Amino acid sequence: MKGEILIKNAKLADGRGEHGSADVLIGEGRILSLTGGDASTVLDATGKVLSPGFFDPHAHLREPGQEVKEDLQSGLTAAAKGGYTDVVSMPNTSPVVDSAEIVRALKEKAAQIGRARLHPAAALTQGQEGKILSEARLLREAGAVMLTDDGRTNEDAGVLAQGLQYAASWGLLVSVHAEDAGLRRGGVMHEGKVSFRLGLPGNPAYAESARIARDLEVVRYVIQGPGMEALRSGKSLLHIQHLSTRRGLELIRQGKQDGLPISTEVGPHHLTLTDEHLESLNPIYKVAPPLRTRTDIEALVEGLLDGSIDCVGTDHAPHTQDEKELDLLRAPFGIPNLEVAWPLLYTELVLKRGFPLPILIERFTDGPRRVLGFSPIHLTEGAEASLVLWQPNNQRPVEPSAFASKAKYSPWEGWMLQGWPVLTLVEGRRVFASEPLL
Structure with a gap:
């Protein structure tokens, strides 16, 4: 099966629970497979949660x-x-x-x-x-x-x-x-x-x-x-x-x-x-x-x-x-x-x-x-590929100067947080990717 993006070794978690690791193949705006396949772009998501x-x-x-x-x-x-x-x-x-x-x-x-x-x-x-x-x-x-x-x-x-x-x-x-x-x-x-x-x-x-x-x-x-x-x-x-x-x-x-x-x-x-x-x-x-x-x-x-x-x-x-x-x-x-x-x-x-x-x-x-009144999105084959990949273990401080928002201030400035998103997809299209994933 040929896709556009393959996210390998991702830990899966949605509102129904945590589902272990999978190789998520994405194409045509949807999750094509949870067991891998060929894709033009391959991302290693080891240690990250999808x-x-x-x-x-x-x-x-x-x-x-x-x-x-x-x-x-x-x-x-x-x-x-x-x-x-x-x-x-x-x-x-x-x-x-x-x-x-x-x-x-x-x-x-x-x-x-x-x-x-x-x-x-x-x-x-x-x-x-x-x-x-x-x-x-x-x-x-x-x-x-x-x-x-x-x-x-x-x-x-x-x-x-x-x-x-x-x-x-x-x-x-x-x-x-x-x-x-x-x-x-x-x-x-x-x-x-x-x-x-x-x-x-x-x-x-x-x-x-x-x-x-x-x-x-x-x-x-x-x-x-x-x-x-x-x-x-x-x-x-x-x-x-x-x-x-x-x-x-x-x-x-x-x-x-x-x-x-x-x-x-x-x-x-x-x-x-x-x-x-x-x-x-x-x-x-x-x-x-x-x-x-x-x-x-x-x-x-x-x-x-x-x-x-x-x-x-x-x-x-x-x-x-x-x-x-x-x-x-x-x-x-x-x-x-x-x-x-x-x-x-x-x-x-x-x-x-x-x-x-x-x-x-x-x-x-x-x-x-x-x-x-919108339908839920779960991590199953055929589901819409509007997804976020995030890093549960990488701790870094809140830095308002780096915000994409025009409001570059925060009451949490300097707080050390984990869970930062590294990739966001809307119907399989990358709308955000942190530098290591570009």
Whole structure:
């Protein structure tokens, strides 16, 4: 059998488990064989792990209009370097992604760039103003995979309910930034002992849980309506972004037990950093929702383990260096993390805490794909060859100056991590390869 790439001696691991070593033959965009064959390019993957490509359900790529922070070229290159084959881009750009024309333009440009695949999210409401719903059908036909006003909270429960009904009729997921604006107010960090000691305005954990509780009630209301029987089939209707609190997780867990069609994600920063990092007054740790407590981290790790949390979403949110060097009150929320998400969680969870590798892979691959209605990718003959090869033993520090992203700073700078990707394939096509594999 003749292929294009032969990856020899690769250890196989996907969301179903670890499967030993194989010689993986790739051609015509698919896995042709797990027992070798002839190929024009042969790579020795001894000591490396081959997994399905990662899927990020939540990234800010800043195009159109904010290209000084990031653009599709830099963002999708960073994604491929981080092992991601697929990325969902958020719509809070300038202009807002709320029309079919913008969605199509983004898809076309991303295809020309040829790095990670782009799946645009579009705004739930026109201009993300929370008032008039966007045209879900037209956005879906143009290629949008999700509707969200991320970056703004949906204050009008009635608009959210109508949006859920309308989006569901066209097979679209609605994703929400779950924070109550009245409780959050001007908080720049988690409200607690550290914020009180520093004299900084705090954002309480209850801002998140209060909004989650309301949104779950909106879902209960919507699925009881006429013609909504299909929404009780198990597919997610409402996706709660960047979960950060133990209490929010408790509400989501109960909602799932009640059979609500909901899902959620957690970001790498909310699994590895706490509000105590703000003792430095360094705005590099300023994110929304804010970094919480060690107790919240422990709960979120457990939720990721037991499946209450469906997937990892990076919430990659790049800004310029000048913006992030402002003081804590004025600096924008957000950090870049597409290039470090996998090695960070592999190191901090799998190596240091014994978190099962197949489950972490599942939360980076099958989990987000399932939430968005995509088919899973497993390491079997005939499967799509959208894959990542990564090095489990090669330890090196996080070096933001080497990021492909335009945002060359990181709260994890200098952390020694393992698990760095060395090769990313999208349908058998190399979109990233580290120097030894070129």
